Amino acid sequence: MSSLNHLRVLIVGGSSGIGFAVAEAAVAADAHVTIASRSEDKLVTAAQQLGPGTETAVLDTADEAALESFFASHDVFDHVVVSAAQTPTGPLRKLALHDAKSAMESKFWGAYRAARAAGIAEGAR
Secondary structure, three states, X not given: OOOOOOOEEEEEOOOOHHHHHHHHHHHHOOOEEEEEEOOHHHHHHHHHHHOOOOEEEEOOOOOHHHHHHHXXXXXXXXXXXXXXXXXXXXXXXXXXXXXXXXXXXXXXXXXXXXXXXXXXXXXXX
16 A cells, blocks of 8 residues: 555545545555545544544535535645435436435535535645
């Protein structure tokens, strides 16, 4: 594992699933990690598992104003990962069009809003 040399990494959706796995890898690589989620309870549990120094933020990618406020009130990040999404699943022919649209709203537009608002360090990847 290469070192992230104390770079600032934000993982939106970092309290579970793929986001949590990314957070674990970032902590192991010496990053300064902030995990964000809509659920404060999940954040507390995840931060305890990740260890001391992990910061948390209650954040919803559907709330553009909250995203902008969050990034305006924090130093820039070197890396931002967005794995957060609310995506109903099921066979295509049985999934209501409304549910498919809400999945796109969450997965695509949520990540778009976060990327648009994010403060990312110059030269960061």
